[in-house]
Amino acid sequence: MGQNSSSSYPQVILVGLDSAGKSTLLARLLTGKVMETSPTVGFNVGTLDLDKKTSLTVWDVGGQQCMRANWKYYLDDCKALVFVVDSSDPARMPEAQKALKKVLSYERLQGVPLMVLANKKDLPNSKTIREISTQLDLPSFSDRLWEIQACSAVQGLGLQQAFISVNKMIRKS
Template structure:
C-alpha cells in the first residue's frame, strides 16, 4: 500500500457515501473521522469529511442522506466522484429489495459509468447479520461486469473493518 494516492498540493479524491436511511453512513463517517462512535441523527442533506487513512492516502467523503425524498437528489452528488461507497444495513433483510432498487438506479447514472463501487455490509457486530454472499446476491453485484466493485463487512459501531474498507476504496480509485 506504500504508494501515494495524491500529491500534497492536490485535493484528495472525492468519494460519495450512499445507502438507505438507517444503514449507518453517518455513524461510519464519524467513526472514521474521530475514532469513536458519536451520537448521530438522520442526515438531512449531507455531511462531508476528509479521511487521512495513511501517509499520502486521503479521501474526501460526502455522506448523503438516505431518506426516500433525499434519494431523488443523489444524482447531483455524483459529478466528479472517484468512487461510490454504498452502505447496507446488514441486520435489515426486509429492506434489501429497496436497497437493490436504489443502488441500481444510482449505477445507471452516466456520470459514474466507470466509477468503482464498494458495498459495505454494516452492523456485522449484530448477531444474525447478513453474510457478504447473501447481500451480494440480493443486490445482484455480479451483474456489474463493466465496473470494478468489492463488498466488505464492517461495523460502524465498533469500527470493525472500516479502515481496511476505505483503504480498499483508495486502491480501487488508484486502479482507474
C-alpha cells in the same frame, strides 16, 4: 481536517438507505468515536487520512426516500461510490438493490468503482456478504470494479481496511 481544500483529494460518495449507518460510519472513521447521529438532511463531509500521503474526501448523503433523488447532485467528481447496507435488515434488501441500481445508472458514475459496505455485522442476525451480494445482484455489475466488505461502524471493524481498498480501486480505474 487538513489545511488543503477538500477538492484536491479524490471524492468518495457514501450513499445507502436511511438507517444503514452512513453517518455513524463517517463519524467513526473521522473521529475514532461512536457518535449519536440523527437522520441526515443534506450531507456530511470530511477528509479521511488513510496514511501520510493519502487522503479521501468522503461525502455522506442523506438516504431517506425523499433525499435519494438528490444523490445525483453529488456525483460530479465522484471517484468511487460506497454503498452502505444494513446487513441485519434483510426486509429492505430489495429497496437497497433498487436504490443501488438507480444510482449506478447515472452517466456520471459510468465505470466508477463500487464498494458495498455490509454494516452492522456486530448484530446477531446480520447476513453474510455472500447473501448480501446475491440480494443486491452485485455479480451483474460486470462493467465496473466492485467489492463488498462486512463492517461495523459502532465497533469500528473493517472501516479503515474498506477505505484502503476503495483507494486501491480508484487507482486502478
